[in-house]
Amino acid sequence: MLLESIKLKQFKNHSDFFGQWQSGFNFIVGPNGVGKTNIIDAIYYTAMLKSYFHNSDKQITQKGTDFYRLEALFSQENSVYKLEVKSSSQIKEIKWDGNIIDKIVDHVGKIPVVLISPDDIFYFFNESEERRKFLNQTIIQFDQNYLNYLIRYTKALKLRNALLKNFNNSKEANYLLDSYDQVLVQTGIYIANKRREVVSQLQIYLEVFVDQISNNFQKSTMIFKSQVDADFDSVLKQNRHKDIVTQRSNFGIHKDQLECTIDLLPIREFGSQGQLKSFILALRLAQYKLMKQIAEKSPMVLLDDIFAKLDADRVNNLLACLEQESVAQCFITDTHIDRIKQLENRIHSNTLILNLSNTNG
Ligand SMILES: Nc1ncnc2c1ncn2[C@@H]1O[C@H](COP(=O)(O)OP(=O)(O)OP(=O)(O)O)[C@@H](O)[C@H]1O
Numbered sequence: 001m002l003l004e005s006i007k008l009k010q011f012k013n014h015s016d017f018f019g020q021w022q023s024g025f026n027f028i029v030g031p032n033g034v035g036k037t038n039i040i041d042a043i044y045y046t047a048m049l050k051s052y053f054h055n056s057d058k059q060i061t062q063k064g065t066d067f068y069r070l071e072a073l074f075s076q077e078n079s080v081y082k083l084e085v086k087s088s089s090q091i092k093e094i095k096w097d098g099n100i101i102d103k104i105v106d107h108v109g110k111i112p113v114v115l116i117s118p119d120d121i122f123y124f125f126n127e128s129e130e131r132r133k134f135l136n137q138t139i140i141q142f143d144q145n146y147l148n149y150l151i152r153y154t155k156a157l158k159l160r161n162a163l164l165k166n167f168n169n170s171k172e173a174n175y176l177l178d179s180y181d182q183v184l185v186q187t188g189i190y191i192a193n194k195r196r197e198v199v200s201q202l203q204i205y206l207e208v209f210v211d212q213i214s215n216n217f218q219k220s221t222m223i224f225k226s227q228v229d230a231d232f233d234s235v236l237k238q239n240r241h242k243d244i245v246t247q248r249s250n251f252g253i254h255k256d257q258l259e260c261t262i263d264l265l266p267i268r269e270f271g272s273q274g275q276l277k278s279f280i281l282a283l284r285l286a287q288y289k290l291m292k293q294i295a296e297k298s299p300m301v302l303l304d305d306i307f308a309k310l311d312a313d314r315v316n317n318l319l320a321c322l323e324q325e326s327v328a329q330c331f332i333t334d335t336h337i338d339r340i341k342q343l344e345n346r347i348h349s350n351t352l353i354l355n356l357s358n359t360n361g
């Protein structure tokens with residue numbers, strides 16, 4: 001699936017934007033604040049039906065207005081598909097090919113996407129929540145059950161925590177707790193197993209890409225740790241008292257850990273800035289490769305602001321890896337047209353440059 005064009009109305013700073021794209025490498029160039037990252041976010045939205053950066057539609061709607069629209073055309077073989085998003089405080093309507101999408105699970109995965117933003121380096125290594133989010137973002141794109149289970153798990157966990165906050169130990173309260181636990185068990189075991197499996201698959205590619213990005217072999221590993229296994233039901237039962245006393249759910253996949261190490265030491269404490277960058281880029285490439293292998297199609301790759309935060313060697317190695325992996329369509333933002341023109345000469349695939357200072361509406 002190739003993104004042919006995107007039309008934005010009152011989407012963040014873009015009052016009216018129209019961009020046409022090609023297969024290969026699409027460069028979005030322009031000065032700071034012109035809206036490059038916002039376009040990357042809009043493209044991400046077409047695949048995931050949500051912003052990469054924000055959780056609420058209010059933050060996406062242009063300030064001072066009360067709705068936004070997003071329209072994207074995709075092509076596959078000889079067919080063209082249209083995605084339409086209309087959002088205001090009153091309605092939210094999303095259509096694919098003229099048909100309303102009721103549930104995001106019916107769309108996510110149609111257009112696999114990988115976003116690489118160097119800001120991730122800080123968040124990814126500092127917050128375990130971000131590492132779980134990375135696993136979720138990867139798996140939901142090829143496993144519909146996973147997304148369904150994740151939605152059910154999250155809902156049940158929220159209700160369970162609310163119940164624990166005001167727990168009165170009545171028969172009804174315990175009965176309710178039993179019913180939430182049942183959902184956590186049904187969904188949690190599947191989610192933890194899937195995460196375990198995917199981490200071991202990503203691990204295989206991770207080492208190869210770290211080597212290619214940094215031109216230097218360093219043993220890079222990810223270790224997945226979860227309290228959830230086939231006995232999760234008894235773990236919840238045994239710890240019910242603790243949960244009641246502490247008024248929260250202490251066990252479950254929301255506590256899963258993904259530990260990243262370099263030469264067997266925790267990378268967060270012992271990795272240099274360069275090693276952290278190589279690790280995260282390699283991990284995103286591993287994500288790309290795994291998704292491509294499972295979906296049997298090349299995910300779109302979105303690279304935001306990599307030039308500002310990465311040295312030239314890493315950028316060149318990253319692009320070489322993407323070419324070697326035959327990426328079908330890639331979007332890259334930058335502030336310097338000269339840098340992009342130089343890079344263009346080194347790339348063998350199609351390239352297109354969109355200079356935003358001329359076209360931004
Ligand atoms: N909801 C919104 N309404 C109006 N403007 C917004 C909204 N959300 C973000 N913006 C503005 O969009 C502008 C452009 O942001 P963006 O991050 O896309 O720029 P950029 O071209 O990527 O800049 P940089 O080169 O610094 O990364 C920012 O000034 C921001 O304030």
Ligand SMILES: [Mg+2]
Binds near residue numbers: 036037305333
């Ligand atoms: Mg930006």
